[in-house]
Amino acid sequence: GAVVSQHPSRVICKSGTSVKIECRSLDFQATTMFWYRQFPKQSLMLMATSNEGSKATYEQGVEKDKFLINHASLTLSTLTVTSAHPEDSSFYICSASDRDRGSYEQYFGPGTRLTVT
Amino acid sequence: AQKVTQAQTEISVVEKEDVTLDCVYETRDTTYYLFWYKQPPSGELVFLIRRNSFDEQNEISGRYSWNFQKSTSSFNFTITASQVVDSAVYFCALSERGYSTLTFGKGTMLLVSP
Numbered sequence: 001g002a003v004v005s006q007h008p009s010r011v012i013c014k015s016g017t018s019v020k021i022e023c024r025s026l027d028f029q030a031t032t033m034f035w036y037r038q039f040p041k042q043s044l045m046l047m048a049t050s051n052e053g054s055k056a057t058y059e060q061g062v063e064k065d066k067f068l069i070n071h072a073s074l075t076l077s078t079l080t081v082t083s084a085h086p087e088d089s090s091f092y093i094c095s096a097s098d099r100d101r102g103s104y105e106q107y108f109g110p111g112t113r114l115t116v117t
Numbered sequence: 118a119q120k121v122t123q124a125q126t127e128i129s130v131v132e133k134e135d136v137t138l139d140c141v142y143e144t145r146d147t148t149y150y151l152f153w154y155k156q157p158p159s160g161e162l163v164f165l166i167r168r169n170s171f172d173e174q175n176e177i178s179g180r181y182s183w184n185f186q187k188s189t190s191s192f193n194f195t196i197t198a199s200q201v202v203d204s205a206v207y208f209c210a211l212s213e214r215g216y217s218t219l220t221f222g223k224g225t226m227l228l229v230s231p
Contacts, residue, residue, distance in 0.1 A: 032217060043208065043223045044162075091160055097217045106217060108154075108162040 003027050004096050006109035013084055014117055021079045021112045023094030030096035033077035034106060035069060038091040050077050084116040119144045121211050123222035130199050130229055138194045138225045140209030146170075151185065151192045152210040152219065162208075168192065199229045 003026040013019045023033055032051050036044040048069050050056040056069035066088075068080040077096075081088050091113050095106040120143040130136045142151065153165040166176065168185050176183045180197045196203055209222040 034218070041226075043221045046218065049218065093160075093162065105167070106219060108164075110159075110161040113160070 002098060002105075002107040004030075004094065004107045004109040006092075006094055006112050008112060009110060010113045010115075012115045012117060015085055016083055018080055018082045019084055019114060021081075021092055021094075021114075023077045023079070023096070023109050025075045025096045025098070025107070028096075028098040028107075029074040030077075030098060031074065032097040033071055034095045034097075035067075035077075035079050036093040036095070038093060038111075040091075044093060047079075081114065084114070086116045089114055089116045119146075119149075119211050119213055119220045121209050121220050121222035123207075123209055123225050125225045126223070127226045127228070130227070132201060132229055132231050133198050134229075135195060135197050136199050136227065136229075138196075138207050138209075138227065140192045140194065140222060142190050142192065142209070142211045144211060144213055146213045148213070150212040152212070153183065153192075153194050154208045154210065155205045156208060156224070157205040165194075165207075196227075199227075201229050201231055203227060204229045 005024045007022045011019055034049055035047045037047050038044050046059050047062045048056045048058045050069050050071040052071050052074050058064045066082055071077040091111050093111045095108045097106055122141045149170045151168045155163040173185050182195045184193045206224045206226045208224045210219045212219050
């Protein structure tokens, strides 16, 4: 149990376009979802925390207008990178908390590798 | 504020050697959770263990063992008889009471050669 999927796994887009990444909890209800960004050979950096039905809370330094997060249901959160630039190329990972298992546990998706040309 | 330090950036060992990955944490809370994750080249994070601050018992799972010492704020991870498949980046992480936000260390890249 506690499976989280991400789609797409890889995406290449042109500079200036927008790209949407989906994060789904497949077998549990996720009251909270998290979005991380990981540059090559670096650690995971939390971008934002998303609670179902409410606005996401962004970490300091993360542009909320550039990284749009929507958590419309208990099983789906989306991250949209708007007007993407090459410096947005990164590995994006989502995770979800299962309220039935305790809020301290996070289950991670497999990640999405974004390349902006 | 919480902090996790993994001082070892990269470790190289030969297969069958034992290796210990260090993790030192800082927190003001008395209730917290510590985690270890493995990230192979594919990128997916693999959960290895969760330990709460009230449980200082060491844990062994196959070739993996963890040594949690509150006195030194450390939560070290040992792989016994390492194998090539153990090659990955290993992250230590901390979560404080009541919050599911994880603070990750910078990770230790382990390279096990045949």
